[in-house]
Amino acid sequence: MKPSSERFLTTHVGSLPRPPDLIRTMFAKQEGVPIDPVALERRSGEAVAEVVRRQAEAGVDVVSDGEMGKPSYVTYISDRLAGFGGESQPLTYADLDDFPVLQHKVFSDPGRSRRRAPACVGPISVRDPEAAQADIAHFTAALDGADVEEAFMNAASPGVIALFFRNDHYATREEYVFAIADAMRVEYEAVTGAGLLLQIDCPDLAMGRHIQFADRDLNSFRDEVRLNLAALDHATANIDPGRMRMHVCWGNYEGPHHRDVPFRDIVDLVLGARPQAIAFEAANPRHAHEWRMFEDLRLPEGKILIPGVLESKSNFIEHPELIAQRIGRYAQLVGRDNVIAGSDCGFGTWVGQAAVDPDVTWAKLAALAEGARLASRDFWR
Secondary structure (H helix, E strand, C coil): CCCCCCCCCECCCCCCCCCHHHHHHHHHHHCCCCCCHHHHHHHHHHHHHHHHHHHHHHCCCEECCCCCCCCECCHHHHHCEEEEECCCCCCCCHHHHCCHHHHHHHHCCHHHHCCCCCEEEEEEEECCCHHHHHHHHHHHHHHCCCCCCEEEEEEECHHHHHHHCCECCCCCHHHHHHHHHHHHHHHHHHHHHCCCEEEEECHHHCCHHHHCCCCCCHHHHHHHHHHHHHHHHHHCCCCCHHHEEEEECCCCCCCCCCCCCCHHHCHHHHHCCCCCEEEECCCCCCCHHHHHHHHCCCCCCCCEEEEEEECCCCCCCCCHHHHHHHHHHHHHHHCHHHECEEECCCCCCECCCCCCCHHHHHHHHHHHHHHHHHHHHHHCC
16 A cells, blocks of 8 residues: 655545436336346446546545445445345434434435345355456456556445344354355455455444444443454455555434544554554544544554545535645644545445535545645645
């Protein structure tokens, strides 16, 4: 993984706005409407080529495929793994429980109201090992000739799959999470084997506190985090940590988030995970203050931070000078080479989700690039 050795590099969390026609087709597929799989595959490839081009034009250095071929960052696995069926129960968000009118508004969003998450009803295995290869082929074709520094592809963590997909088969949560890890190993190794960086999406490490384990005390929740990370380490044992980044977040929804677990309460576990780079929320009003914990927290040798300097749920376009200030805070505390500028979360987490207008998303990414240029002038003279 390239560090910010000559200037601050820019990236984001992964998902980006999908074209309207692709959204319609994906909704139809989710709802059981017959579609032409060949046409969907072709359109997904075209969308990946377009999204790579637009990232390069915006000035993003480390780009993704935008997750164009996935209905979401986690539910896509129901098409790739066997052992799932039926439907999981709706998740409970502890912060939204305190505000029922807002809760209804959040869950009425088409991206959430129409998503489908099955339960685990049998032994987990890889159903379609070629699905990841198709995404990789689209992405590598789009990268040919693109003016970017590096490229990454997202994959769901064992822990976040266990969060969204209820376990009705395995005797313990440990057995369940490790069964997922064994199956996901194929996808993880396919991504890095193609020369791409692997970003493992791990909202379970933070969001899991107020959704899956809201009834536990902090120590008990930390034990669950340790289990999820042990499963992740198991699944990625054959992958160089320098080829991996990990995304930690508290949920990409416009809620109060007053029940989020403080990053300080889990940061030691997060920094102890195998991936070299850690992408995390650092711009939104609930977590923007947490940069100060690095005043007395030593960053482990070789780790790279990817703090969010763009908010992923607001249509405000951050001023480049504010972005530069946010980058500079982290660079002063952990070293300029150890910071890459990112976003809080994805801009297309669920197909059809539209918290941020698509055109605003691209303006935000252009502001990110400009802010990184301003910050680089201060740190590389």
